[in-house]
Amino acid sequence: MPQLKRLLVTAGFLINFVAGQDTVVHQDTHFYGQSPPIYPSPEISGTGGWNEFSKAQALVLQMTLEEKTSLTGGYPNETSGCGGNIPAIARLGFPGMCLQDGPNGVRAADFVNGYPSGIHVGASWNKTLAYSQSHAIGGEFRRKGATVALGPPVLGPLGRIALGGRNWETYSNDPYLTGALGAEAVKGVQDNGVISCTKHFVGNEQEMHRNPRVDPDTNTTIEASSSNIDDRTMHEHYMWPFADAVHAGTASIMCAYERLNNSYSCHNSKLLNGLLKTELGFQGFVVSDWFAQHTGIASATAGLDMVMPYGYEFWGDNLTEAVRNGSISEGHINNMATRIMAAWYFSHQDDKSLPPVGVGLTANFEDRRAPTIDARDPNDAGLLMEGAIQGHVLVKNVKNSLPLKAPRMLSIYGYDAKLPDKSFSSGGYNGWALGLQSQNYRSIVCGFGPIGGQCPAFEPIAINGTMIGGGGSGAVTPVYMSSPFDALEKRARREGTQLFWDFNTENATSNINSNSDACLVFLNAASSEGVDRPSVRDSFSDSLVKNIAADCDNTIVTIHNAGVRLVDEWIEHPNVTAVIFAHLPGQDSGEAITKILYGDVSPSGKLPYSVPRNESDYGPVYAPVTHSGWDRYFPQDDFKEGVFTDYRAFDREGIDPRFEFGFGLTYTTFEYSNLKIENTVDSSTLTSYPMGPIIPGGHSDLWDTIATVTADVTNTGSVEAAEIAQLYVGIPMQDQPIRQLRGFDKVTVPPEETRTVEFKLRRRDLSTWDVHGQNWRLLVGSDYPVYVGASSRNLKLSANLSL
Numbered sequence: 009m010p011q012l013k014r015l016l017v018t019a020g021f022l023i024n025f026v027a028g029q030d031t032v033v034h035q036d037t038h039f040y041g042q043s044p045p046i047y048p049s050p051e052i053s054g055t056g057g058w059n060e061f062s063k064a065q066a067l068v069l070q071m072t073l074e075e076k077t078s079l080t081g082g083y084p085n086e087t088s089g090c091g092g093n094i095p096a097i098a099r100l101g102f103p104g105m106c107l108q109d110g111p112n113g114v115r116a117a118d119f120v121n122g123y124p125s126g127i128h129v130g131a132s133w134n135k136t137l138a139y140s141q142s143h144a145i146g147g148e149f150r151r152k153g154a155t156v157a158l159g160p161p162v163l164g165p166l167g168r169i170a171l172g173g174r175n176w177e178t179y180s181n182d183p184y185l186t187g188a189l190g191a192e193a194v195k196g197v198q199d200n201g202v203i204s205c206t207k208h209f210v211g212n213e214q215e216m217h218r219n220p221r222v223d224p225d226t227n228t229t230i231e232a233s234s235s236n237i238d239d240r241t242m243h244e245h246y247m248w249p250f251a252d253a254v255h256a257g258t259a260s261i262m263c264a265y266e267r268l269n270n271s272y273s274c275h276n277s278k279l280l281n282g283l284l285k286t287e288l289g290f291q292g293f294v295v296s297d298w299f300a301q302h303t304g305i306a307s308a309t310a311g312l313d314m315v316m317p318y319g320y321e322f323w324g325d326n327l328t329e330a331v332r333n334g335s336i337s338e339g340h341i342n343n344m345a346t347r348i349m350a351a352w353y354f355s356h357q358d359d360k361s362l363p364p365v366g367v368g369l370t371a372n373f374e375d376r377r378a379p380t381i382d383a384r385d386p387n388d389a390g391l392l393m394e395g396a397i398q399g400h401v402l403v404k405n406v407k408n409s410l411p412l413k414a415p416r417m418l419s420i421y422g423y424d425a426k427l428p429d430k431s432f433s434s435g436g437y438n439g440w441a442l443g444l445q446s447q448n449y450r451s452i453v454c455g456f457g458p459i460g461g462q463c464p465a466f467e468p469i470a471i472n473g474t475m476i477g478g479g480g481s482g483a484v485t486p487v488y489m490s491s492p493f494d495a496l497e498k499r500a501r502r503e504g505t506q507l508f509w510d511f512n513t514e515n516a517t518s519n520i521n522s523n524s525d526a527c528l529v530f531l532n533a534a535s536s537e538g539v540d541r542p543s544v545r546d547s548f549s550d551s552l553v554k555n556i557a558a559d560c561d562n563t564i565v566t567i568h569n570a571g572v573r574l575v576d577e578w579i580e581h582p583n584v585t586a587v588i589f590a591h592l593p594g595q596d597s598g599e600a601i602t603k604i605l606y607g608d609v610s611p612s613g614k615l616p617y618s619v620p621r622n623e624s625d626y627g628p629v630y631a632p633v634t635h636s637g638w639d640r641y642f643p644q645d646d647f648k649e650g651v652f653t654d655y656r657a658f659d660r661e662g663i664d665p666r667f668e669f670g671f672g673l674t675y676t677t678f679e680y681s682n683l684k685i686e687n688t689v690d691s692s693t694l695t696s697y698p699m700g701p702i703i704p705g706g707h708s709d710l711w712d713t714i715a716t717v718t719a720d721v722t723n724t725g726s727v728e729a730a731e732i733a734q735l736y737v738g739i740p741m742q743d744q745p746i747r748q749l750r751g752f753d754k755v756t757v758p759p760e761e762t763r764t765v766e767f768k769l770r771r772r773d774l775s776t777w778d779v780h781g782q783n784w785r786l787l788v789g790s791d792y793p794v795y796v797g798a799s800s801r802n803l804k805l806s807a808n809l810s811l
């Protein structure tokens with residue numbers, strides 16, 4: 009079945025998959041998600057550096073209607089290894105387009121690097137890293153002949169639901185942090201010669217019910233769930249990072265699988281014509297997620313420009329026919345084609361020195377007969393290692409446990425310490441060979457998730473082998489994988505350290521040599537596209553830790569976590585002396601954790617989410633989708649909590665998390681002092697609403713800096729380390745979060761030295777969305793409390809900013 013085989017390496021998951029049963033019924037569910045019609049679809053205006061769109065207009069003018077239509081839909085190309093293909097128009101010198109996954113490296117290809125995942129870069133809080141990593145990834149896509157890199161960045165899901173299967177693909181569940189890193193990622197990719205496709209717009213917050221499917225009991229279609237998001241929450245939270253990406257120039261945006269206010273995201277005119285193309289002034293093209301189009305002409309007029317993977321179902325010849333019989337204007341097709349070609353020119357795809365389209369991506373990737381292009385740049389090796397190091401977050405370190413001090417004997421435990429038994433060449437999931445063989449787990453019997461009926465459904469709580477990334481379209485098959493054990497073994501050999509290990513036993517107690525300087529335990533918490541996580545805890549791994557700790561008084565736990573992982577089962581155990589959330593470091597994972605454990609480098613990550621004490625801390629947002637009453641065939645997901653997710657909710661409700669948002673330790677200590685606030689714009693000239701023209705990202709003056717805040721950070725310990733200083737603002741208005749992140753600055757500080765951190769507050773950072781005025785409103789004449797410190801709950805400095 010060649011087609012099925014090929015589909016294994018395409019972006020979308022074919023069948024619609026439901027994780028688990030819905031058990032939550034909201035008695036008070038009210039139906040409030042409706043989308044108003046917004047037509048016609050805005051034409052490209054050329055604002056914000058897009059003035060070369062006239063080239064696109066001129067080219068489109070030369071195209072026949074059929075040629076223009078051919079730009080708007082993918083087609084099956086049996087010899088291409090690209091996830092999506094747009095045909096060439098040879099007579100006009102247009103070589104076609106190759107769209108390829110994914111965010112952490114080139115998917116379904118060999119001789120590529122596996123970079124740290126979004127959550128890992130999020131934990132680094134390092135804009136330079138976000139830029140450089142995406143720049144490097146962009147280079148690999150370019151050398152493989154890809155035109156469009158599908159992500160980076162991934163900005164949705166934002167991570168509203170702790171169990172969301174794709175939360176690890178994005179940076180953080182805080183929109184400010186995600187937007188700030190996402191903007192850098194867009195620039196990085198596009199500066200290196202490929203189109204960045206920012207995804208998924210918007211409300212794709214869970215995998216359950218992400219696509220329609222037929223209910224086998226009644227043969228009635230159950231539609232995808234509807235993310236019902238009110239206007240203010242949309243602007244202040246879910247759309248926020250997309251505004252950053254559009255402002256940074258993203259040339260394409262992928263619409264999401266879910267319905268938004270009961271209308272499919274890829275057909276929703278308010279979303280695409282209204283919010284994206286009018287309000288945010290987006291100039292590029294909107295491409296559907298794979299198989300996310302469910303209607304024809306209506307999706308075109310609602311603002312969808314390109315459909316993937318195939319145009320022929322609803323568009324193709326039918327779209328041409330629809331123009332001929334007057335159902336849609338040719339002007340509209342011109343608009344779609346111009347946006348696609350403008351993105352192509354904007355990202356310099358007309359550069360004749362680019363490799364042929366799709367040249368390094370081939371359908372024969374799996375059987376390895378095809379010629380291969382090594383897409384890696386040797387100069388990126390240092391960056392891969394730095395990135396791998398920077399997303400580790402140390403959350404506990406007592407009894408002087410870390411760094412290790414020339415250990416004579418180490419005992420190493422846990423399934424995550426070693427390489428997985430098998431790697432898969434076919435399209436990702438390296439490291440995903442097998443789930444843990446335990447009654448707590450359903451085992452994974454093949455490398456893929458529920459695609460095309462090839463594999464049984466699986467629930468990845470943990471993976472039997474070290475985990476360097478998540479599963480699905482964001483999985484990469486890197487050239488190599490460094491496991492913790494392999495890297496520790498190399499170190500031990502050099503330093504003459506005695507090693508003991510046991511990777512498989514759950515209750516390894518009897519095995520511990522009491523002379524061990526430390527017992528290193530490696531766990532993971534897995535996640536994949538296509539299915540939500542079954543749990544934020546894991547009894548097998550918890551008993552592993554508890555059993556080691558019962559017999560080893562220096563137990564150091566490392567968790568490769570693709571999302572929030574609760575640790576209350578053992579975090580206070582006196583023998584658990586150090587704990588690291590290691591996230592998803594990419595191919596250099598083992599070397600990176602070894603450098604951190606030995607203190608070659610101080611850990612410098614902080615949590616890009618909160619770790620609560622218990623599931624119940626999340627309230628209804630833990631499992632919000634309903635579909636058991638009137639909504640049986642129309643699952644509903646009311647975002648009733650508004651912007652109050654994660655720390656915004658915990659702060660408001662007085663919930664004390666185990667580890668708060670922004671928390672992380674290192675091998676030194678820092679002190680904060682000398683907070684200074686400077687208004688950079690004369691307050692008397694400030695208007696309540698922005699007055700500037702619409703540029704990509706919204707009104708131009710939303711992006712103006714109106715205040716600068718500085719503070720001093722002093723390293724009071726004895727080793728060099730980096731500190732992530734954070735700025736939170738309390739917007740003085742009812743129903744606003746007590747504090748929200750509005751700045752961060754990461755600085756390396758040598759011992760006993762001081763560095764000044766700086767935060768620029770833009771008009772948008774201090775504005776709220778005024779639903780009645782339909783604009784961003786600054787509270788001119790108000791005092792804004794500003795807090796600076798080391799985490800969302802460790803804010804030693806504060807002052808008022810008066811506007």
Ligand SMILES: *[C@@H]1O[C@H](CO)[C@@H](O)[C@H](O)[C@H]1NC(C)=O
Binds near residue numbers: 279
């Ligand atoms: C979704 O519905 C809510 C409530 O009816 C409304 O405030 C919001 O503007 C709608 N958004 C979109 C994109 O349709």
Ligand SMILES: *[C@@H]1O[C@H](CO)[C@@H](O)[C@H](O)[C@H]1NC(C)=O
Binds near residue numbers: 086087089
């Ligand atoms: C199909 O893909 C191959 C390999 O990328 C390419 O050489 C060929 O031109 C494509 N076919 C068409 C019709 O564009």
Ligand SMILES: *[C@@H]1O[C@H](CO)[C@@H](O)[C@H](O)[C@H]1NC(C)=O
Binds near residue numbers: 224225226227
């Ligand atoms: C659903 O449709 C299939 C195929 O048409 C048929 O075999 C089956 O009996 C139907 N099931 C129900 C419950 O109607």
Ligand SMILES: *[C@@H]1O[C@H](CO)[C@@H](O)[C@H](O)[C@H]1NC(C)=O
Binds near residue numbers: 321325
């Ligand atoms: C046109 O649309 C119909 C469904 O409405 C579909 O069956 C057909 O394949 C389409 N044909 C072409 C050539 O696009």
Ligand SMILES: *[C@@H]1O[C@H](CO)[C@@H](O)[C@H](O)[C@H]1NC(C)=O
Binds near residue numbers: 329330333
């Ligand atoms: C025009 O063509 C489209 C696409 O084939 C079709 O769906 C529609 O019914 C046609 N309309 C008329 C009035 O023939």
Ligand SMILES: *[C@@H]1O[C@H](CO)[C@@H](O)[C@H](O)[C@H]1NC(C)=O
Binds near residue numbers: 445
């Ligand atoms: C992991 O896989 C190995 C086979 O290599 C097996 O022996 C072991 O029991 C598995 N571990 C767990 C915890 O399932």
Ligand SMILES: *[C@@H]1O[C@H](CO)[C@@H](O)[C@H](O)[C@H]1NC(C)=O
Binds near residue numbers: 554
């Ligand atoms: C391991 O120990 C836990 C208690 O910590 C126990 O519940 C579990 O059954 C034990 N597992 C095995 C395989 O002995």
Ligand SMILES: *[C@@H]1O[C@H](CO)[C@@H](O)[C@H](O)[C@H]1NC(C)=O
Binds near residue numbers: 557558559560561583
């Ligand atoms: C801590 O480890 C020591 C062995 O080094 C053991 O004797 C002690 O019981 C452990 N403490 C706890 C609370 O399990």
Ligand SMILES: *[C@@H]1O[C@H](CO)[C@@H](O)[C@H](O)[C@H]1NC(C)=O
Binds near residue numbers: 622
């Ligand atoms: C933890 O959360 C679960 C699931 O919501 C709940 O059943 C349980 O009572 C909670 N436990 C505590 C100690 O709050």
Ligand SMILES: *[C@@H]1O[C@H](CO)[C@@H](O)[C@H](O)[C@H]1NC(C)=O
Binds near residue numbers: 612
């Ligand atoms: C941020 O990341 C870059 C790229 O990896 C690195 O060179 C730099 O040192 C990092 N900054 C800090 C303060 O850690």
